[in-house]
Amino acid sequence: MPQGYVSLVLHAHLPFVRHPEYETFLEEDWLYEAITETYIPLISMMDGLLHDGIDFRLTMSMTPPLCAMLRDPLLQERYIRELHKLIELTEKEIDRTRHGEAHIYHEVAWFYHHRLKHCRHVFCDQYHRDLVSAFRKFQDAGKLEIITCGATHGFLPLMMEYPQAVRAQVMVARDSYRECFGRDPRGIWLPECAYVPGVEKFLQEAEIRWFLLDSHGVMFAEPRPRYGIFAPLFTKAGPAAFGRDVESSKQVWSSQEGYPGDAHYRDFYRDVGYDLDFDYIKNYIQPNGLRKFTGLKYHRITGKTSFKEVYHPQIARERAADHAGNFMFNREKQVEHLHGLMGTEPIIIAPYDAELYGHWWFEGPDFLNFFFRKAACDQKTFATITPSEYLQAYPTQQLAQPAASSWGNKGYWEVWLEESNAWIYPHLHVAAQRMIDLARDYKDCYGLADRAMKQAARELLLAQSSDWAFIMKTGTMVPYAVKRTKDHILRFTRLHDQIRAGQIDERFLANCEWRDNIFPNIHWRHYC
Known part of the structure; x- marks a missing residue:
């Protein structure tokens, strides 16, 4: 035992x-x-x-x-489209790195090519999306x-x-x-x-x-x-x-003291989407010409300077094995010590x-x-x-x-409630109370009103996602997080007003259902 x-x-x-x-x-x-x-x-x-x-x-x-x-079928189809584009890019990269100064990246270009084809096999053939x-x-x-x-x-x-x-x-x-x-x-x-x-x-x-x-x-x-x-x-x-x-x-979380900071592991920030010539990479970045991560990263962490050496997947894999062994050893000693103290x-x-x-x-x-x-x-x-x-x-x-x-x-919730994001909560609280009141007052509704109640619940739930407050705090993609919060609250409010007035705009409702199709069978009476 x-x-x-x-x-x-x-x-x-x-x-x-x-x-x-x-x-x-x-x-x-x-x-x-x-x-x-x-x-x-x-x-x-x-x-x-x-x-x-x-x-x-x-x-x-x-x-x-x-x-x-x-x-979601739409996102599944779009993922396959992105995967095909990346496989195409790796094929170009294999050819580009075959000779000359770029030859040092040839092995890792092949690595990504095989890896992405494996992903396509798992996604499409093995598990049928x-x-x-x-x-x-x-x-x-x-x-x-x-x-x-x-x-x-x-x-x-x-x-x-x-x-x-x-x-x-x-x-x-x-x-x-x-x-x-x-x-x-x-x-x-x-x-x-x-x-x-x-x-x-x-x-x-x-x-x-x-x-x-x-x-x-x-x-x-x-x-x-x-x-x-x-x-x-x-x-x-x-x-x-x-x-x-x-x-x-x-041991795992810390990028400074933990395993992920090892010099042989892949560097997250160096990516061919930013490193390569624009005319060469333009078909694999954003349609508006702005660069983005492609996932093809040829460098290892190396150190804390901007200089990065070539990434070698096999060496990194060996380091992962070493770290797994160390993690296991530490858990053994921890368990032995705790068992002796606790007696259980x-x-x-x-x-x-x-x-x-x-x-x-x-x-x-x-x-x-x-x-x-x-x-x-x-x-x-x-x-x-x-x-x-x-x-x-x-x-x-x-x-x-x-x-x-x-x-x-x-260790408490100041990440999700501070000056960058506190403005969202009065709106969320008003919307929550309105949804509760709707569920109480229209609990026997059916047909078009029932559809509107379902969509109102979806919009409120999506507005409540803690991700938007987190993004506002961390400063990444802030305009998107702000827009998502406002859009869901506005759509909820419009649906609320239409339900109260008994005048539901079916075209607007259908558009909301098309956009925000999460929880198709949502039971909005949970708010009762």
Whole structure:
């Protein structure tokens, strides 16, 4: 029997970005990049582990907006179009780097060519464009636990004045999960790990058994947790809270002290979309001529200067294997120490953004692959486990009230509520109250009014996405985040006014349904 357990939890989320009104749209690249660099590599990793008979456990949230985009035929078609363009670019690059000074990049050009063709094979031939079903396969095999999140990643503590809005975020997410995975979710990644007492009662209503908190959300619980962050706490409402382990997180999260900063790993910022001559690269960047990342990056981190040496994928892969071994060793020693202190089997919760693995840290999926193989074959101190399995094996845990908390700078919610984004909340709060009032006053409506109520709920949920406030704070793509917030609030307000007046503009409604088609079967009466 192992002395303890390690639970890796990946948070796979992107905001809902879909613009059928444009032939191409830059922000849709967020999804295409994540598919190529994170989701397909994770699928291929798990396929390999299954094929080789490696016993592993991984937990992964797949948020409703991400699932909706992955299942959307328009975005699937556009992804294939982008993939074909990149494969064409690699063919040109293989020819360009065949001779002369550029020959030093020839090997890595071939590497990208083979990698992108593999992505096309997995996406088109192996899983027939349906990556949600790919992840579902691993859950059905008992190796992956897929958990849910808020319906649109809404920041729940800042909605608590309007409990029905919090309820809708949870219940709509549960409904979406049922449609995608054919069962109810057992766990939830609270958006931004943001928690305030009272959230758990909505989780209990949805029959969600556990949720994750940042370390201080558990450590500052009342009464003080006997085992710290190394055992879950049951709330009075029922769902259990698991706390993030600081040590294992830092080793991977930190670009300065953690593994991703290794000099041999791929440099994220050097990209042929910016490095190559405009006339050569113009067909592979934005149609307006502005440059963008293509994903073809030929340099390694090297050091903290602007000078970058050529990237060698095989050397980087060997470093990932070394780091996986080091991570395993550290978890062994940590588990041994904790088991001696606690007198029982600890669980080490190691949560990360899924896009860290592959997109930001290109070698991240290789690291995970090596870790799972080494953990299964090279040691007996700990086993990988999902939080649901841990609760099943250890059903008796301390009862306590977790503390209000989130992750992000300083550990509370000032990232999502400060001078750059505070202006959005009065509008969101008014819209939430109006939606609640509509649901109460028109609960028996049908036909065109029912369609309008569904779309009003969609627009409110999309406006509530915490991604927009986060983007405003970090200063990236701010005009887009501002526009998305305003557009959804304006569309919601217009629909609200039309419903109240009994004069619904069906043409406007149809246009909204065409643009914002998330949650086709949304149950707006969750706001009642």
